Amino acid sequence: IMYHSSYCVVYAVLDFSDPFSTEVNPRILLMGLRRSGKSSIQKVVFHKMSPNETLFLESTNKICREDVSNSSFVNFQIWDFPGQIDFFDPTFDYEMIFRGTGALIFVIDSQDDYMEALARLHLTVTRAYKVNPDINFEIFIHKVDGLSDDHKIETQRDIHQRTNDDLADAGLEKIHLSFYLTSIYDHSIFEAFSKVVQKLIPQLPTLENLLNIFISNSGIEKAFLFDVVSKIYIATDSTPVDMQTYELCCDMIDVVIDISCIYGLKEDGAGTPYDKESTAIIKLNNTTVLYLKEVTKFLALVCFVREESFERKGLIDYNFHCFRKAIHEVFEVRMKVVRSRKHQSQMQKNKRATPNGTPRAPL
């Protein structure tokens, strides 16, 4: 009964016959044993729930599907699964689900004995791979806030080793798994989710390239392109990401949006806290400047600039202007592609409806 009801939900909202529906909206699945933290991750990253509140979350009893379409590049669906999925339940059509999936996140509770989780992981990954070898398998070694640094590394090594051994034993060493140490009590979960999402953005190399050109011509140390609502960064330049830098950027976005909500809206509460005029400069006491600017309705650029480079703010602003224009062009192309694909698949459907390809004469 449990799966029967979710099954209905799935069918009601998605048109699986449309091969392009998943390409436009890649699907991300959250799977793992009960209480591993799947729903908490979704709530914290996409609903701004505070980590402590997740203590009161109820166990999920059917597949919950959510659209994240608040950003021009990041349009995807997240499917939160109940802990125990029975692959042998005939009403649970996992083949259909895996076929349209871009990324499968498997959450493992690192504070618990994880042997059962690893067996589940193996079963899930091998099943999914058989149906769709293009899925990205993303393993979140979760709740690491409870582990010491040494213990974290040891746990990751152990899980990595065991899962790869299991795959090798099954003759499936070609399956690639990515591992992340995550916790909802710090920024690691946002970082991990950023990487998962980035792999699903086909324009990523273009965005990275634009960011590289922009920072090298402007004397900027590091730049992130952020989805303002989720604080996922959808791209950054190719210099390495350091966690503290990322955390500072997240905090800056929070500060800007909070101040803007309090003082930026009109008397009657009209307007939005983030718009074309949104920009902020924060000078840190270590001669670094944080510079935020609006790129699109949903994206912001956050840069790390040394004080002496920031003296040439005119240059930075001019280069930013060019960068912003380029991003909008990339976006335009994407919209055109999406529109023409929709059109194409509509045409195919119409053709299917009229077998000989010629429209029926109206009766």
Ligand SMILES: Nc1nc2c(ncn2[C@@H]2O[C@H](COP(=O)(O)OP(=O)(O)OP(=O)(O)O)[C@@H](O)[C@H]2O)c(=O)[nH]1
């Ligand atoms: N310490 C710690 N606890 C966490 C973390 N993430 C989630 N939790 C806790 O783990 C418990 C289970 O979280 P849920 O999100 O309901 O787990 P779930 O995987 O959705 O569980 P089911 O829906 O039953 O499959 C909650 O009490 C959370 O507060 C984390 O990063 N660290």
Ligand SMILES: [Mg+2]
């Ligand atoms: Mg849940």
